[in-house]
Amino acid sequence: MKDLLRQRLQAALQECYATGTLASGAAPEVQLEVPGNPDHGDFATNLAMMLAKPERKAPRQVAEALVTALGDGGGLWRRLEIAGPGFINFTLAPLAWFGTLDEILRRDAVFGSATTGAGRKVQVEFVSANPTGPLHIGHGRGAAVGDTLCRLLAATGWDVTREFYYNDAGAQIANLALSVQARCLGIEPGDERWPADGYQGEYIRDVARSYLAGETVDAGDQHVTAAADPHDLDAIRRFAVAYLRREQDQDLQAFDVRFDVYSLESALYTDGKVEDVVRRLIASGHTFEADNALWLRTTGFGDDKDRVMRKADGSYTYFVPDVAYHLDKWQRGFSRVINEQGADHHSTITRVRAGLQALDVGIPKGWPDYVLHQMVTVLRGGEEVKISKRAGSYVTLRDLIEEVGRDATRFFFLMRRSDAQLVFDIDLAKQQGNENPVFYVQYAHARVCSINRNAAEQGVPLPAAGEAELAALTLDEEVALTRLLARYPEVVAGAAESLEPHRLAFYLQELAAAFHSYYNRQRVLVDDPAVTRARLLLVNAVRIVLRNALGLLGMAAPERM
RNA sequence: GCGCGGUUAGCUCAGAUGGAUAGAGCGUUGGCCUCCGGAGCCAAAGGUCACAGGUUCGAAUCCUGUACCGCGCGCCA
Known part of the structure; x- marks a missing residue:
């Protein structure tokens, strides 16, 4: 309908130029809007006002010329009028509707x-929670937003790949293993032997119990049987990661969110992709050594300070595998990539983009795109529920779905712009009125x-x-x-x-x-x-x-x- | 201090990429069930669009500055 009117307006404009009623030859984009006020018809255009300046005529005078050229529209509209400062309002014939x-x-x-997507490839990465605990309400928002983004892109003709990235390597995972081990040994939070910054949640106790019982966990392509030995930290780590991946998969399933590809940070190491990226960055000349560490000169790409890539202990900081991961996305042919993540991880954007620029492989400057969601506060009984993962007190996504239902949970997460903070009122979501x-x-x-x-x-x-x-x-x-x-x-x-x-x-x-x-x-x-x-x-x-x-x-x- | 996000009705929030008299839900007040499902509908009241400048025919929307709130600013992720 809109396109049809747009064509008519274009034609009318051309006719005005042909007959000389208008002379400037300007060709502004024809904008049509649906007026808020029904008295202003079904559609309105500001075309005459946009032409007023190049034509050096009063907007209403330009509108007169356009309306004359539009004629009766062949019955498409039943009323055509010039209103306000120079709007042309169309009221369509009922038949047109x-x-x-x-x-x-x-x-x-x-x-x-x-x-519109014309079958082009787009990859959307979302949720991407660390396998260090169940999904909480913030992940829920990311899941709802990311999933609907995927559905929207698919509905508009894009070839969408949904991807989940597991940070299953690094210090937080080591911390997880230590926490589970402590529970295996019967050490409680508060005990002086409890690991500093250990995960204190009850679920760690469950992981420990399952590990000691020698259970088997299937998660994605991982099948891990517990060694049941509380002193084998490496076995604990593998088991705990698989266990929590399975938990998260179940949470996502309950939320009806599915992924096409699961990428593991650990695989970037074993496949040599991390080393490869480091070599490339060194070769491109954007790195330097200082204080026993290897640095990337991210300040050359808009960062406010340079960042360490390889720590003094020889391990890499998290953003190095991140860059490797995104290079991999690029090499897989995704010229469009959207990352949905919490705004608290905002600082990674500059770093990842900087790393990709420093590679010098022709990746566009603003690639990839990011959609950030702001924090969620949970209200129950009018009181804010505090969220702290390490202390183990937080509302999990699964609790929420069980309590208020999948549909209400999704809708509440999508009722707000994602860059605005969201108050999730559990009592309201449960009401049936x-x-x-x-x-x-x-x-x-x-x-x-x-x-x-x-x-x-x-x-x-x-x-x-x-x-x-x-x-x-x-x-x-x-x-x-x-x-x-x-x-x-x-x-x-x-x-x-x-x-x-x-x-x-x-x-x-x-x-x-x-x-x-x-x-x-x-x-x-x-x-x-x-x-x-x-x-x-x-x-x-x-x-x-x-x-x-x-x-x-x-x-x-x-x-x- | 720097970066990002936010500031619109009592509360929670939209505002379709710069348009005409700024909207919705909840809450408040007052109405509507012999009628396809009242889990609904109708009406009223409620505003200095945080503040100050600027850009132009026109600004809640764009620019600059200020204030306040949240998040981030690690050789954690």
Whole structure:
């Protein structure tokens, strides 16, 4: 619809130049918007105002010329007016809207999807929690945002690879092994033999118990049987990592989040990719030695200080494998990569990008893209629940899903822009009333399904789409509802392009509200069969869009509740 | 101190890439069930868009500065 109007405006502009009514030859991008105020029609353009300067005429004068050239639009609109400082407002003929409904009903499950991605490859890395404990609520936000980003990109034609990176090497893992070992030996937190900065959570006790019992853990491609020897630190480490990977996999499964590729930091070492990157960086001349350490001159790439690559003890700092990992992504052919991560890891961005630039292999400056999510605070009973992994007191993702349900959890995480902090009110998420937007939206879908059931009982089948059937939709609110439905593809495209999944959540609430309002005011199943059929088609178009949008958020569209 | 994010109604937050009279939910107040599911609907009240400048036909939106909140600033990840 928008594209059609845009074409008409382009044509009108060209005609003005051809007839000499306008002279500048300027060709600004034609912007069309849906005005907030319905009095301003269905669409509005600021084209005349943009042309005012190059034309050196008053905006309204330019608008006059354009409106004359637009003519009657061949019945596409029923009103065309110049308003305010020089807007041109279009009010479409009701008939023009029926095409949209027809399209929704015909395209059904794929309505809203697009081909803008043209099958190009994009890789999205998200969650990427260290295997040192269960997933907490912050990972949950990352999982919800990342997963919906993937769904949005796939819906707009991208070939998406979902990837999870396990930091299963390094100091934190060593720390994990020590913590489990301490538990194996019956050492409690607080004991003077307890490792400094050890993980104190109860789950460490579970890992220790399982290890001592000689259990076997299957996680991804890892199958580890516990050696049960509390003095074999290396065996403990392998077992603990596998154990916690399995836990995290189960958490993600409960959240309905899946990955195509799991990458292990440890593999970057065993495959020699870390050494390779170090050699390349040294060869490119961006490193230096100082204080018994090897440094990367990241200040040459916008960092505020240089960073150590190889510590005095000979091991590497975390960002070296990170750079190796991203070089690997690049070499796998991902010219577009999006990393979704918590804002507390923000400082890695400059470092990783700097390392990649220093490699001199033609990686673009701003590569990869990042989507950061801000911190989550949890509210229970109006009180903030403190999160501390090392102290072991925090809300796990699995607890949350069990308590409030998968759908509500996902929706709450996606109700906010990811770069704004989020307050997760557990009590609200659990409520089954109108205070809770999750139920409000899903209920709208269930309601349409209920109407369909009643229609079927009354022997009224859902008619085939077609403009003839839709002509019985004459009410303003029916046009308004259709207008909202017609906006859906743009919402999807906008959310995908700007990497802002929350837009879907807001759109869903708006659509549900419009539907509930319509439902309350008008009956669908009425005496007049023509009206009944038309309204059935309308509410089923609503059902389709609700279901598609819920699907993109990874939520169910229940037929009854 | 430096970097990033935030600041919009009593509360929680949108604001579609610069548009017309700044919106929603919750909460508050007052209405609507002989009616396809009241898990719903309608209405009212509620604003110095943190502050000060700037850019232009036009700014919550872009730029500069200030204030406050969060996060980061390690040879941890």
